[in-house]
Amino acid sequence: MNIRARAAPPTAQRTPPEATRPAPGSVLPRATSRALLATALRPAVVLFLLLTLLTGIVYPLVVTAIAQVLFPPQAAGSILTRDGHAIGSVLIGQSFSDPGRFWGRPSATTPQPYNGIASNASNLGPLNPALTDAIKTRIATLRAADPGNTAPVPVDLVTASGSGLDPHISVAAADYQAARVARARGLPPARVQALIAAHAEGRLLGVIGEPRVNVLELNLALDALK
Numbered sequence: 512m513n514i515r516a517r518a519a520p521p522t523a524q525r526t527p528p529e530a531t532r533p534a535p536g537s538v539l540p541r542a543t544s545r546a547l548l549a550t551a552l553r554p555a556v557v558l559f560l561l562l563t564l565l566t567g568i569v570y571p572l573v574v575t576a577i578a579q580v581l582f583p584p585q586a587a588g589s590i591l592t593r594d595g596h597a598i599g600s601v602l603i604g605q606s607f608s609d610p611g612r613f614w615g616r617p618s619a620t621t622p623q624p625y626n627g628i629a630s631n632a633s634n635l636g637p638l639n640p641a642l643t644d645a646i647k648t649r650i651a652t653l654r655a656a657d658p659g660n661t662a663p664v665p666v667d668l669v670t671a672s673g674s675g676l677d678p679h680i681s682v683a684a685a686d687y688q689a690a691r692v693a694r695a696r697g698l699p700p701a702r703v704q705a706l707i708a709a710h711a712e713g714r715l716l717g718v719i720g721e722p723r724v725n726v727l728e729l730n731l732a733l734d735a736l737k
Contacts, residue, residue, distance in 0.1 A: 685707045
């Protein structure tokens with residue numbers, strides 16, 4: 512019996528990948544170049560717009576809303592008011608020179624001290640003569656304001672902070688000024704010392720930082736004394 516072998520179906524010829532690539536030195540048609548460029552740019556543009564929407568609009572709005580609900584004073588800038596008028600923030604120091612008020616740390620911001628939009632330090636190194644001269648001048652100013660005070664001057668009263676906006680001084684710096692403030696206001700020194708103790712803030716979580724006093728809050732409490 513004759514058996515006829517079936518012919519194998521013809522296989523489709525595949526074009527090798529190399530055949531679809533442009534030859535070196537050749538120029539793609541303009542339509543093809545535009546299509547490739549659009550394909551490459553579309554995901555980048557979509558991702559850019561999506562991240563701009565999420566991080567530039569949605570995230571700030573959500574964080575602001577949560578802060579306004581959970582921490583209203585802090586979210587508003589920790590503003591202090593007197594008679595309905597804003598007089599400062601507990602986060603930014605102010606410059607005081609009246610002998611009857613507590614003085615804060617020196618500030619190196621320009622063009623005026625405690626400039627909130629120009630936070631910076633003096634950037635003077637410990638061996639810079641300009642820093643030495645500035646400290647000597649500040650010590651002389653403190654001594655002149657309280658000639659009878661022979662105690663060592665606390666370092667934070669003669670050196671600026673890294674931000675130039677520090678609203679606090681150490682408890683030692685407040686104690687150093689207590690006699691001068693009490694004399695200028697005609698108050699018993701013990702009452703001023705008690706006021707300092709009442710406004711002293713401890714270390715964060717009991718271990719971070721040093722005990723300190725907010726100068727603006729302390730001066731406002733001083734003004735409220737009868």
